[in-house]
Amino acid sequence: MxxxxxxxxxxxxxxxxxxxxxxxxxxxxxxxxxxxxxxxxxxxxxxxxxxVMPGLIDVHVHLREPGQTHKETIETGTMAAAAGGFSQVCAMPNTTPVVDSPAWVRHIIDEAAKYGYAKVHPIAAITKSSKGQELTEFEALSEAGAVGFSDDGKGVQSAEMMRNALLAAKALSKPVIVHAEDETLSGSGVINFGDVAKTLSVPGILPDAETAMIARDIVLAQAVGAHVHFCHVSPADAVGLIKEAKSKGAHVTAEVTPHHLLLTDHEVLLQGSTAKVNPPLRSETDRRACVNGLLDGTLDMIATDHAPHSTEEKSRDLLHAPFGFVGIETSFALMYTAFVHSHILSLPELVALMSYRPAKAFHLDGGRLAVGxxxxxxxxxxxxxxxxxxxxxxxxxKVTPFKGxxxxxxxxxxxxxxxxxxxxx
Ligand SMILES: [Zn+2]
The missing domain is CATH 2.30.40.10 (Urease, subunit C, domain 1)
Known part of the structure; x- marks a missing residue:
């Protein structure tokens, strides 16, 4: 047939x-x-x-299962992935409970296989319950199928813990996947630190909260010789640090989201909590640095940080609404329209950023079409x-700042x- x-x-x-x-x-x-x-x-x-292109690959999605099934399930999340052209997604472990045991890693793989819409690669937590106190069992998690380790949703605050994580991940040739956020700097911030936060009288998140941890983790990864992958990079200074680290031969990869490439914190004035995301939408200078970083290869790939919440949750005010919004069903069309249709990227370049390059960085099969x-x-x-x-x-x-x-x-x-x-x- x-x-x-x-x-x-x-x-x-x-x-x-x-x-x-x-x-x-x-x-x-x-x-x-x-x-x-x-x-x-x-x-x-x-x-x-x-x-006709290889099934796309997104290394950063939140499928919310186990435990937060009112936001998303593995079934709905992978259906959404399929509708977005994705065949493989990496699922973040900040669920309830946190994916910090081999049993949960296997459960997610099996559950996704049962529905058959897309392959799900679990990312396991770096620390137990992502509390930053005690390292998880990297080897057992890796054997169960974890493709990398992350406490996404928050930063690993202790440099010593991060160093130990990098050492453990290096032994398994897997990446430590960093949500960079120094909580002593991000504090109770809800949007980017800047004029918009001032206008709205809400606490801001300094770009330095992200950049400082990226700087720290570059130093640690380089010293240890491990692969560090930076999630959803947003500040201009962070792009500069990653560029410099790469030029020195550090094993650093980084992703950028469509929203950080296309929107600034100005969007919060227009859309309120809909545009609340972590890291926050930043300034135009930061946005442009991300675009340039994508074009010059500093940022290796596009990832969506697909972060579903209920409409009720996202309708709360800026101080109380959760961070994040969905992205997997719109990401290719957004990037195609903004970058390929307007001749900033070629189509093969965009497809590489959304398939081959994530596959290569995370040691996944696929990412290109060929016989066999x-x-x-x-x-x-x-x-x-x-x-x-x-x-x-x-x-x-159902909440996205790109609605309409x-x-x-x-x-x-x-x-x-x-x-x-x-x-x-
Ligand atoms: Zn994150």
């Missing part, structure tokens, strides 16, 4: 090419890619005028424009392990 994608333009993020090729899938694997494949009883999808590779494929329509409508999200989280934006480059067909898991053609 098999499944044949006919007439599409195949994006290769490694060779940085776009080629008109048919793609034939048998069961879970790509078995042929050629300019013209005759169909012999295959299920055919005509994807002419559409882009898993049939994890996203098909994107570059032409049709569509409004961001949260009511149509698969995610339980008109975007193009929407995923229209997602194939995971050879199965069509999203079809909106």
């Amino acid at each position: 098999g499944l044949l994608l006919k007439g599409g333009r195949v994006v290769d993020p490694v060779a940085q090419t776009i080629q008109k090729l048919d793609v034939l899938i048998d069961h879970t694997v790509i078995i042929e890619m050629a300019p013209e494949i005759a169909h012999q009883g295959h299920t055919v999808y005509d994807v002419s005028h559409q882009f 590779q898993p049939a994890d494929i996203a098909v994107v329509d570059p032409i049709s424009e569509k409004v961001v409508d949260p009511d149509r999200f698969y995610s339980k989280g 934006r008109v975007l193009r480059g929407w995923p229209v067909l997602t194939i995971f392990a050879g199965n069509v898991v999203y079809n909106n053609r």
Whole structure:
């Protein structure tokens, strides 16, 4: 039988090419890619005028399970991933309870496999209950399937604890994934420290709260020779430090979110708690530094920090609403519209930032299309424009500062392990 994608333009993020090729899938694997494949009883999808790319990879999502299933579940989160063109996501461990045991790591992998919309790679906690007091069992967590270690949601406050984490992760060749936030500097801040916080009379979060911890962890990672990965980088000075560390040969990787590339704290004036996120939306100078960091390779990849909350929770005032909003269903179209359609990035470059490069940094399979590779494929329509409508999200989280934006480059067909898991053609 098999499944044949006919007439599409195949994006290769490694060779940085776009080629008109048919793609034939048998069961879970790509078995042929050629300019013209005759169909012999295959299920055919005509994807002419559409882009065929590797299933996207997001190294930073919150699936909220276990324990916060009113915000999201592994089922809804992976359906949302499929709708966003993603085949693999890394799930952050700040759930209830925190993913700090091998049993929870296995549970998340099994649960995602049961639904089959996307592969979920758990990230395990650095410290027990992410309390910063006691290191988790890195080796057992790694054996259970954790792809890295993070106390995301907060920073590891103790330098000694971070150093021990880097040593333990190095022995397993896995990254320590850093949410950089020195709590003595971020304090009770709710948005970026600056004019907007002043205007609104709310406490601000200094960019230095993030930059200082990034500086510390670069020093520690370099001394230990470990791989440190920085989450959702937002201040200009942090981009500079990462650039410098890389030039010295440190094993540093970093991600940036679409919202830090596209929005500033000015958005809080317009949208209030909807735009409350941690790290906060920063200044225009910071935003531009993030864009430049993405373009010059300092920032290695796009990650969404998909952080679903209930609409009720996000409707609270700035001081009381939780940090974060959803992103996985809109990220590709946002990036396509803002960067590819406006000729800042080429399409193969964007696809690399959202598939091949995260795969490489986190030692994941996939991230490119080739014969013999898993049939994890996203098909994107570059032409049709569509409004961001949260009511149509698969995610339980409906709050996004990008609501109402008109975007193009929407995923229209997602194939995971050879199965069509999203079809909106
Ligand atoms: Zn974080």
